[in-house]
Amino acid sequence: MHTATADAPALAQLATLLADTTRARICLALLDGRAWTAGELARTAGVAPSTASDHLSRLVEGGLLVQERQGRHRYLRLADPGVAQLIEDLAGRVSAPAPPARSLRAARAGAALAYARTCYDHLAGRLGVLVHDALLRGGLLDRAGGLALTPAGIAWCADLGLPVVQLRSARRPLLRDCLDWTERRPHLSGALGAALCDRLFELGWLARGAGRAVRLTPAGGPALAAALDLASDDLAPPAAPDTGGGRA
Template identity: 45%
Template sequence: MASTAQFAEIANLAGDPARAAMLDALMDGRALSATELANVAGITPQTASGHLAQLASAGLILVQKQGRHRYHRLANAQVAQMVEAIMQVASGLGPARKPVRTGPKDEALRTARTCYDHIAGRLGVALADALVRGGHAEISRDGALITPKGLAFLSGMGIALTTPPRSKRVLCRPCLDWSERRPDLAGTVGTALCQHSLASGWIRQSEGSRALAITRKGEAAFREHFGVVLD
């Protein structure tokens, strides 16, 4: 049972308008940068960093590093439930939060692009979701794996998942997507799926850009094999 002091500390953290706005913005499950959260809260990035440090220290949020960037997300379902309960009590008071737009402005890049050597964007995340939904992959915040069922599924499409001897390459790992802020699949699996999609004519690399164009053949293939249909 939490002490009165602990209860007051959490209530104080969640009760500050700027911190409340940032917790609210994280409720959709995405991971956001300090700058993005600062924009939501209407404060400077420097001020936001101080607030985020307090939230992280109290265990309300987690900080996730992706390359040179740092993203923030709610620590767990309990925190989300707490925020949701406060939102329900406060429902009808004040305007709804303004949406946060993440990633590139170019719609083509947001739809599908290469991230190093794997598919990212809405398509990459949708494929990762489809593999999980079909029992072909398991993804957590800390790692990912392809199940035996998944190996058979991908092999049936002609996607080989062999790695060279002495290779230090990870077979499968989650990569936090820049625009969707949810995981797509990297590692050997991500590379093989991207190469197969290119070779099969499902996607086409846009000239002078990381954007990937999904062909009509690709639309049919992604729908047939993965149940993926992008609006």
């Protein structure tokens, strides 16, 4: 007599989708929030296109991915923020062993990624943490009784064009901590985190770099700093190292 409060086979089936290195690689790649083609994912995962095709079909069928066919391409992306959250949570439990930079190019790419990147649909990296900290210091965000915007914070969002009331949804929390695995500190996720990131792109303050990396635009840096009541320098990426001096 199995109590079977929840459907164990279904849970196992869902976990199975992530229980394969190749599928895990695919899902991690898709964590950038964009749509990839099947071929790109196959190359990234290091398997034959036919193998990847199989995996992708299973992931779609399992509800983790959604696809969109355009001509001879098959675009795939994570099904919804919940899937991204799930993968993040799982990845967060495995101690990421501080990837050592192998080459100068890799080190530079790594630095860009550590500075600012997208974490599915919100801002992460050092910039993400800085924004979080600035909001907290400015009294726009409050952690005394949980994690919430203050009335001032709600007004701040409205000024930026973020309608907080409309972002409230039963399906997704407005705010959520997302642990940064480079900074080891929280940044903002949730519906608002995603909307804020969207809006920064929309305003042209933020632009995509290579891969998951993003960067502040020349106009966006000062603008965001002003909005957060910071000096421009506070948001600047670490000074480009001419040689090895990795700034702490």
